[in-house]
Amino acid sequence: MSAYLRLRAVPPPALRNSATWLERLFQDDSATVRHRVVRHREEVLDGRCLDQERIYAGGSPHRAADRPQAQVVLGGRPVPRADPRKPQLLVLTAAQARRVARFLTTADFDALWFFARDELLPRYGGVRAEPETWGAFIRGHRELTAFYTRTADCGEAVVKWLSVRGA
Template sequence: MSLYFHLRAIPPSALRNSANWLQRLFEDDWNTVRLRIDRHREEMLDKRYVDQHALYTAHSQDKLPAHVVLGGLPVSHPQPEQPPFLILTSAQVNRVADYLTSADFEALWRPARDGLLSTHGGPALEPEVHALFASTHRDLTAFYTRTAEYGDAVVKWLLR
């Protein structure tokens, strides 16, 4: 079973605090999702999403980095065994976008490096692991920057 952490930009006026409505947000076919990803209106993180979260929270005292991947107001899924949806307001999205655009990837990498390498093949694979996390960082930065430009909120959900 594959796990994906799915992030989607939503205009605040369209956002509903309804679990059924939120569930329908993530029922689009892959071609539709791919088009939104290409426009930085949606992002998907594979099963390494928890590790990407660790990159932003390794040694941060600030709560803001925690919002990049896993943060947000939880809304229970209609099926209790499913993970909750997470919602970031447009104001929170702006703060995350500001954080990501000003963050130095190397400064994020250094405190998280040993932990990430230990779960991704060790020091011999550092160039590949570093490149993977740097690429995801760039994608998340582009997603949040575009979302902030539109003044949108973000809805997140773990898909199985």
């Protein structure tokens, strides 16, 4: 199974509650996507995206409605699609993106890692590979923090597209 997640910052006035419109956000060529990633307008997580989510799943014990850590990777309001086999689309409001940015900028990554490490390490080479595994996940954390911080600074919403192939 291969998976990747694309996150795209969108000005709230431009946001539409239409799966067709949201799909168009992700139809750009790879050069355009790279340009937006460099500017922190878009982020792309590779196959570890589902495991990156596990880093935040063990976060602080807030009420479910107040859990920005649950929205970092796979959280958001699903947008109904005519064909359920198509990749899932999720939307975070600008206010939710700000909460996620605050969470990420104040989170203690080492504490989050501690809660997830025993589940993650066996998939990535065990304890001997922990420095490399930790390094990959801290890089993902930093990339997400930069993306959400820039998005929050601009007052923008986030649209996510999760693509999972093969099962």
